[in-house]
Amino acid sequence: MENTGTVTAKNIMIKCNSIFKTFESKDDENEVIRNFNLEIKENEFVVLFGPGQCGKTTVLNIIAGLEQSTKGEVFVNGRKITEPGPDRGMVYQTTALFPWLTVMGNVEFGPKSLGVKKKERRERAQYYIDLVGLKGFEKHYPIKLSGGMQQRVGIARAYCNNPPVILLDEPFGALDAQTRYLMEEELGRICTKEKRTIVFVTNNIEEAIYLADRIVLLTNCPTTIRKEYIIGLPRPRDYTSNDFLTLRKEITSEMDETI
Amino acid sequence: MKRVFTKEKVQMALWGIIGLMSILLIWQISVMVTSLGRIMPEPIEVVKSFLISSIKPVGRYTLLQHMLFSLLRVFVGFSLSGVSGIILGIAMGRSKTINSIASPIFNMVRPIPGVAWIPLAILWFGIGETTKYFIIFMGGFAQVVVNTMSGARKVDKTLVGAARMLGANKRQEFFRIVIPSSVPYIFAGLQISLSTSWMAVLAAEMVSSYKGSGWIIITGMNNGNTVQILVGMISIGVVGLGLANLMRIIERRLCSWRIQGQ
Numbered sequence: 429m430e431n432t433g434t435v436t437a438k439n440i441m442i443k444c445n446s447i448f449k450t451f452e453s454k455d456d457e458n459e460v461i462r463n464f465n466l467e468i469k470e471n472e473f474v475v476l477f478g479p480g481q482c483g484k485t486t487v488l489n490i491i492a493g494l495e496q497s498t499k500g501e502v503f504v505n506g507r508k509i510t511e512p513g514p515d516r517g518m519v520y521q522t523t524a525l526f527p528w529l530t531v532m533g534n535v536e537f538g539p540k541s542l543g544v545k546k547k548e549r550r551e552r553a554q555y556y557i558d559l560v561g562l563k564g565f566e567k568h569y570p571i572k573l574s575g576g577m578q579q580r581v582g583i584a585r586a587y588c589n590n591p592p593v594i595l596l597d598e599p600f601g602a603l604d605a606q607t608r609y610l611m612e613e614e615l616g617r618i619c620t621k622e623k624r625t626i627v628f629v630t631n632n633i634e635e636a637i638y639l640a641d642r643i644v645l646l647t648n649c650p651t652t653i654r655k656e657y658i659i660g661l662p663r664p665r666d667y668t669s670n671d672f673l674t675l676r677k678e679i680t681s682e683m684d685e686t687i
Numbered sequence: 688m689k690r691v692f693t694k695e696k697v698q699m700a701l702w703g704i705i706g707l708m709s710i711l712l713i714w715q716i717s718v719m720v721t722s723l724g725r726i727m728p729e730p731i732e733v734v735k736s737f738l739i740s741s742i743k744p745v746g747r748y749t750l751l752q753h754m755l756f757s758l759l760r761v762f763v764g765f766s767l768s769g770v771s772g773i774i775l776g777i778a779m780g781r782s783k784t785i786n787s788i789a790s791p792i793f794n795m796v797r798p799i800p801g802v803a804w805i806p807l808a809i810l811w812f813g814i815g816e817t818t819k820y821f822i823i824f825m826g827g828f829a830q831v832v833v834n835t836m837s838g839a840r841k842v843d844k845t846l847v848g849a850a851r852m853l854g855a856n857k858r859q860e861f862f863r864i865v866i867p868s869s870v871p872y873i874f875a876g877l878q879i880s881l882s883t884s885w886m887a888v889l890a891a892e893m894v895s896s897y898k899g900s901g902w903i904i905i906t907g908m909n910n911g912n913t914v915q916i917l918v919g920m921i922s923i924g925v926v927g928l929g930l931a932n933l934m935r936i937i938e939r940r941l942c943s944w945r946i947q948g949q
Binding site for chain 1: 843845846848849850852853854855856859863864870943944946
């Protein structure tokens with residue numbers, strides 16, 4: 429593993445070093461990210477929260493290595509990110525499950541790619557399938573599962589490689605309200621059980637406050653950090669508690685000004 | 688276990704039989720009361736002849752043997768066009784260079800139907816089996832290439848990204864993402880290719896052969912034997928139907944992940 433001097437603090441897991449991103453087409457330049465700096469501690473749950481289309485997903489994709497920054501660098505665990513890799517688990521908005529593989533096939537895809545022996549990867553996959561509450565659905569194909577269940581598979585798949593970092597890109601954005609609450613609860617439960625460094629992108633304020641250790645509020649495009657909130661509410665959180673609602677009001681009013 | 692014979696299925700089958708029977712009945716009556724009788728045999732005759740020729744040889748072989756000869760030719764030609772078509776299709780779909788080299792030639796040759804190759808094939812390979820294989824190959828090849836290519840091109844980039852995030856290398860990306868997501872397209876190509884192969888073999892047999900379903904029809908014509916022509920035609924229909932069903936069963940097995948419900 430290549431260690432660079434840039435990351436010194438011991439428990440910093442992710443470091444974004446003045447990221448700029450401009451999408452260029454033939455006769456158009458679209459600046460999406462302008463000077464984005466962020467440090468995320470090990471096992472911290474950070475929510476990137478901001479208005480729609482503001483470039484949150486682009487930040488996430490750059491951390492994932494799926495997109496390259498125009499300027500600036502990302503370090504994960506002290507290693508500079510240049511391409512996708514199994515040290516970061518990714519959960520997508522559109523489930524992005526492999527439709528020709530069963531639930532088991534999807535979840536064990538990562539370990540299988542890395543050459544983990546069948547018995548061991550089956551056991552590990554089974555553990556995460558059970559953890560996300562899909563016991564008994566191992567042999568189902570994704571098309572036969574509901575949206576919420578598909579996202580559970582996506583979460584199990586991301587965890588199964590045991591990556592120190594999990595990236596989630598509006599994972600519950602396409603779900604109906606009821607399922608969404610349920611999935612937020614489930615994710616909260618999983619995160620307490622399986623500690624990971626988490627970057628979660630959303631434009632839903634309730635979801636952000638419910639899940640985050642820290643909310644990073646982003647500005648409109650070209651995006652950068654506007655303000656950060658440490659969320660100290662005890663878990664599991666209550667959507668209707670006074671502290672929750674006060675916080676919600678505060679962050680929302682701050683965001684409204686940016687639009 | 689699910690029931691194979693649901694009430695609905697039995698009903699549908701019954702309607703099918705009624706349809707078939709009515710056609711035969713109309714045919715029988717028309718032959719008996721109109722002047723159609725001068726150019727068409729009675730359906731009873733055809734069915735009878737169909738059954739008899741299953742045991743008694745027409746030419747050197749029985750009807751069943753003729754059908755098997757045709758099928759064997761299709762099997763060889765179709766396998767060749769299938770395998771090479773899939774390889775070329777994936778290569779063209781995944782590599783811009785290969786696509787640039789191959790597509791002008793390919794697009795020129797593609798509109799030429801398999802049967803148009805018959806004269807050249809006879810001059811090159813004589814009238815033996817190679818000629819038939821070649822014609823079947825030319826008839827089915829293009830469809831496999833075109834479909835496979837579009838499948839290999841339409842691979843979802845998000846899925847490729849997801850695979851790489853999970854640690855898949857280039858080789859795994861190809862075999863575990865590109866190939867499986869192309870399978871439905873490849874299959875559509877193979878299905879069309881099989882039916883054109885079946886048509887191509889009959890055309891080839893009509894031009895030069897001493898066996899096969901196509902030969903039965905053409906000797907029927909030469910002898911003015913309408914019964915034999917119709918027997919040959921029905922055998923083609925039966926085999927064609929069988930092949931189509933076989934492909935559908937295989938497809939359902941291979942692509943079960945695409946079928947919703949159940």
